[in-house]
Amino acid sequence: DTEVTQTPKHLVMGMTNKKSLKCEQHMGHRAMYWYKQKAKKPPELMFVYSYEKLSINESVPSRFSPECPNSSLLNLHLHALQPEDSALYLCASSQDKGTRFNQPQHFGDGTRLSIL
Amino acid sequence: QKEVEQNSGPLSVPEGAIASLNCTYSDRGSQSFFWYRQYSGKSPELIMFIYSNGDKEDGRFTAQLNKASQYVSLLIRDSQPSDSATYLCALGGSQGNLIFGKGTKLSVKP
Numbered sequence: 001d002t003e004v005t006q007t008p009k010h011l012v013m014g015m016t017n018k019k020s021l022k023c024e025q026h027m028g029h030r031a032m033y034w035y036k037q038k039a040k041k042p043p044e045l046m047f048v049y050s051y052e053k054l055s056i057n058e059s060v061p062s063r064f065s066p067e068c069p070n071s072s073l074l075n076l077h078l079h080a081l082q083p084e085d086s087a088l089y090l091c092a093s094s095q096d097k098g099t100r101f102n103q104p105q106h107f108g109d110g111t112r113l114s115i116l
Numbered sequence: 117q118k119e120v121e122q123n124s125g126p127l128s129v130p131e132g133a134i135a136s137l138n139c140t141y142s143d144r145g146s147q148s149f150f151w152y153r154q155y156s157g158k159s160p161e162l163i164m165f166i167y168s169n170g171d172k173e174d175g176r177f178t179a180q181l182n183k184a185s186q187y188v189s190l191l192i193r194d195s196q197p198s199d200s201a202t203y204l205c206a207l208g209g210s211q212g213n214l215i216f217g218k219g220t221k222l223s224v225k226p
Contacts (some may be wrong), residue, residue: 031212042204042216043160056211090159094212101167102148102208107159 003027004108006091012114015081021111023074023091031097032074033105034066035090043090049074050097081115088112118143122205122217130225135192137220139205142186148208149181149188154219155201163203164190195224 004025013019023032031050035043048056049068057066063085065077074091088110094103119142129135137151148167152160164179166172166188172179178191188207192199202221206214 033213042218043214045209045213048211048213050212056213088159092214097212098148098208100147102150102212102214104150104162104165105214106162107152110159 004091004093004106006089006108006111008111009109010112010114012116013078013081014116015083017081018077018079020078021076021089021091021113023076023108024072025093025106025108026072027093027095027106028071029093029095029106030071031094031103032068033092033094034074034076035092035107037088037090037110039087047076048097055097078113081113083115086113086115118146118207118209118215120205120207120215120217122203122220124218125221126223127220128223128225129195131195131197133195133224135195135199135222135224137190137192137203137205137222138187139189139217140187141207143207144183144186146207149179150206150208150214151177151179151188151190152204152206152216153199153201154204160204192222195222197224197226200224 034046037043047066067075091108092105094105151163166179202219205217
């Protein structure tokens, strides 16, 4: 069982829909991350939140909108997605971003997103 | 731009053997290194992390780091069919993020 919980596990949506992905952790971690993973590729970073503030936005299209309501929750709001956005979306958390040494990140089970 | 290189495999070893997975990286200043295991259709699972030169052991797993040669490896002793997965090497980025290699697919044959 993972300590990072993502919902939903699967999501099918049309290109005009609006939906949200949710991530929750209760490990007291202060850094949370969104990654996107296409089939047979490694995860690619989308966003980093540190102490509830957005610290990295890796040039992600505006149709993806992150939100961190509190230190335990991370949302990813989706709007007007394209078929190429179909992927596994992974949430991760770590104790903090780390200074000299990065802290290990723990991943949720992911949300498998399909855009019709 | 930090880069991480891994042989994509597949690496095939017989059950009970030692599997050796290797990773090289481009940024000599990198300080943090991670190994994740990912089963097909599942999310990455943290196996080991290492910060200092030398070996770090945890059960059947040993991570080895050589900063002078810019490589990190993962040894799996007494390999089991359940170890068959893709192993992702990652190094820590300057903003707390992980930079992944493309992964090595390991197959352990009974």
